[in-house]
Amino acid sequence: MTRLSYKQHPPDGDWDAIVIGSGIGGLCAAALLSRYGNKRVCVLERHSVAGGYTHVFKRRGYEWDVGIHYIGEVDEKSVMGHLFDVITDGQIKWETMPACYDRIVLGDRSFDLVAGRKNFVESLVRDFPDSREDIEAYLALMDKVSKATPGYFAYQLLPIGVRQVVAPLVTRKFRQFSDQTVEEALRPIIKDPVLFDVLTGQCGDYGLTPREASLAVHTMVVMHYIEGAYYPVGGPATIADGTETVIGEGGGAIYTNAEVSEILLEGKRAVGVRMADGKELRAKIVISDAGVPATYRKLLPKDVAEKTGVPAKLRGIGPSAAHLCLHLGFTETAEELGLDGTNIWAYAPGDREENFARFAADSKTTIPFAYLSFPSAKDPTFQERYPGKATIEIIIPAQMEWFEEWADTKWKKRGDAYEAWKAAMSERMLEILFAHCPQLEGKVDYQELSTPLSTRHFTGHEAGEMYGLTHTPERFRAGFRARSGVPGLFLAGADVSSCGVAGALFGGVLAAGAALEGKLAGLILRHITPGLAAKAEEA
Numbered sequence: 001m002t003r004l005s006y007k008q009h010p011p012d013g014d015w016d017a018i019v020i021g022s023g024i025g026g027l028c029a030a031a032l033l034s035r036y037g038n039k040r041v042c043v044l045e046r047h048s049v050a051g052g053y054t055h056v057f058k059r060r061g062y063e064w065d066v067g068i069h070y071i072g073e074v075d076e077k078s079v080m081g082h083l084f085d086v087i088t089d090g091q092i093k094w095e096t097m098p099a100c101y102d103r104i105v106l107g108d109r110s111f112d113l114v115a116g117r118k119n120f121v122e123s124l125v126r127d128f129p130d131s132r133e134d135i136e137a138y139l140a141l142m143d144k145v146s147k148a149t150p151g152y153f154a155y156q157l158l159p160i161g162v163r164q165v166v167a168p169l170v171t172r173k174f175r176q177f178s179d180q181t182v183e184e185a186l187r188p189i190i191k192d193p194v195l196f197d198v199l200t201g202q203c204g205d206y207g208l209t210p211r212e213a214s215l216a217v218h219t220m221v222v223m224h225y226i227e228g229a230y231y232p233v234g235g236p237a238t239i240a241d242g243t244e245t246v247i248g249e250g251g252g253a254i255y256t257n258a259e260v261s262e263i264l265l266e267g268k269r270a271v272g273v274r275m276a277d278g279k280e281l282r283a284k285i286v287i288s289d290a291g292v293p294a295t296y297r298k299l300l301p302k303d304v305a306e307k308t309g310v311p312a313k314l315r316g317i318g319p320s321a322a323h324l325c326l327h328l329g330f331t332e333t334a335e336e337l338g339l340d341g342t343n344i345w346a347y348a349p350g351d352r353e354e355n356f357a358r359f360a361a362d363s364k365t366t367i368p369f370a371y372l373s374f375p376s377a378k379d380p381t382f383q384e385r386y387p388g389k390a391t392i393e394i395i396i397p398a399q400m401e402w403f404e405e406w407a408d409t410k411w412k413k414r415g416d417a418y419e420a421w422k423a424a425m426s427e428r429m430l431e432i433l434f435a436h437c438p439q440l441e442g443k444v445d446y447q448e449l450s451t452p453l454s455t456r457h458f459t460g461h462e463a464g465e466m467y468g469l470t471h472t473p474e475r476f477r478a479g480f481r482a483r484s485g486v487p488g489l490f491l492a493g494a495d496v497s498s499c500g501v502a503g504a505l506f507g508g509v510l511a512a513g514a515a516l517e518g519k520l521a522g523l524i525l526r527h528i529t530p531g532l533a534a535k536a537e538e539a
């Protein structure tokens with residue numbers, strides 16, 4: 001067995017590597033260390049289910065995904081598709097989503113984002129016939145930013161001498177774009193304000209409005225999906241299942257219910273972890289996927305953390321947005337309910353910035369936007385696994401501050417006032433769903449609302465944040481890196497790369513690469529690039 005409950009099967013003492021947190025960043029790092037570094041890796045996850053935001057949760061015969069509603073760039077010829085093959089031993093398969101992967105709804109008008117760059121342009125030109133030039137100029141800018149992006153992150157995989165030379169060059173190139181907000185960069189290009197709102201309609205994917213978000217994160221998200229979107233066949237749980245095989249083959253294991261309370265040091269070096277129950281586990285390599293704030297503020301001793309300079313960098317950079325998610329279950333299939341896999345981004349009419357700010361200050365005001373996702377319509381195995389059923393998620397932005405009065409209560413025991421708040425908000429969220437899918441009215445069999453308190457309870461992310469650190473220009477200026485500043489300790493996940501499963505996955509590559517000190521870059525090239533070439537030839 002390679003996935004065990006820590007409480008029932010506490011692991012013994014020494015490992016080659018310890019990974020704190022089983023988000024996709026941690027799992028990817030663990031699988032790469034296992035596969036290419038011959039390391040016995042112990043993954044420690046505080047939650048009872050592995051996978052971080054890629055885990056699924058089940059209730060009353062239904063299943064919902066938590067933090068992967070779609071993913072781009074995993075087709076069989078892409079580097080990321082290969083990376084997933086490598087870390088899951090080829091176990092993960094991807095279902096192509098409908099050609100219209102995202103539908104942006106602004107009040108009573110709707111606009112389709114269609115897979116394939118040409119289709120993307122033509123579909124928008126149909127809606128905005130006078131804006132072809134603006135759309136093309138916009139994509140030309142996206143191309144420029146995309147070219148400047150990989151080097152900024154990937155140079156960390158290079159050997160130290162080369163790294164020092166390359167770092168200032170790639171950083172300068174990237175920051176000329178990442179220093180701009182979406183608003184600053186795109187307003188001058190996109191003259192039609194409605195088109196601007198459409199092109200920034202995926203801003204929920206990075207949890208910031210155009211006035212706050214860095215152009216870099218916007219570009220990464222838009223270009224990630226532009227050739228089409230995918231969903232894991234069998235649901236997102238297959239990701240943790242696949243990595244478990246690879247980690248297990250290397251003699252490692254994933255432990256759930258395993259909370260780390262401290263990173264152990266000997267002299268200046270990280271040498272292991274202390275668990276919440278006081279047990280110590282040791283390893284030459286420690287990787288934290290718990291996020292930058294938790295690693296430096298909770299897990300490392302204060303004086304050691306301060307010496308790295310990272311807490312100082314963190315001071316101006318807050319957490320990303322929190323959310324509410326209404327999980328819905330139906331006793332008819334997606335097909336019977338007339339659902340398809342297209343995500344709906346439903347915005348309230350009016351100024352987006354004002355709408356978001358008003359709602360953040362007062363949750364009783366109009367909900368500025370809702371993201372509607374239809375997982376049972378995306379996964380072709382859903383009917384086999386849950387015959388006659390369908391699930392939907394409605395996600396809206398939220399503030400941890402709304403829940404202050406319940407902050408010290410326990411999960412499932414937060415009291416009547418909390419339940420009443422949730423019931424009232426759920427009704428408002430359902431109204432939005434029914435406005436878009438009136439056929440669903442009266443058909444909800446099960447509903448459950450998660451709040452930022454639920455997110456904090458399950459992930460340990462203090463502000464209930466969805467995407468790690470906020471993706472402002474300041475975040476990219478601060479530049480959080482896989483090398484932690486403490487020898488033997490490395491960071492994985494979204495905070496050292498960017499948000500999204502793809503970003504966090506790449507954060508895992510950076511951590512494993514840094515831990516193997518340069519060897520991994522060569523190995524990845526050797527193992528993945530020939531694979532790419534071979535597959536391309538077969539095709």
Ligand SMILES: Cc1cc2nc3c(=O)[nH]c(=O)nc-3n(C[C@H](O)[C@H](O)[C@H](O)COP(=O)(O)OP(=O)(O)OC[C@H]3O[C@@H](n4cnc5c(N)ncnc54)[C@H](O)[C@@H]3O)c2cc1C
Nearest residue numbers: 021023024025046052053067069070260493494500501504
């Ligand atoms: C609602 C929502 C929807 C999303 N939708 C999408 C989407 O459609 N597509 C997409 O690409 N991305 C999406 N994302 C973003 C994506 O899921 C995340 O960016 C990514 O999965 C983060 O991975 P990670 O490895 O950085 O961290 P996480 O997944 O946050 O994992 C960190 C893990 O560390 C564990 N941990 C923390 N502290 C400790 C400790 N002390 N001891 C042990 N374990 C610890 C936590 O429990 C957690 O499991 C979504 C996110 C959310 C929240």
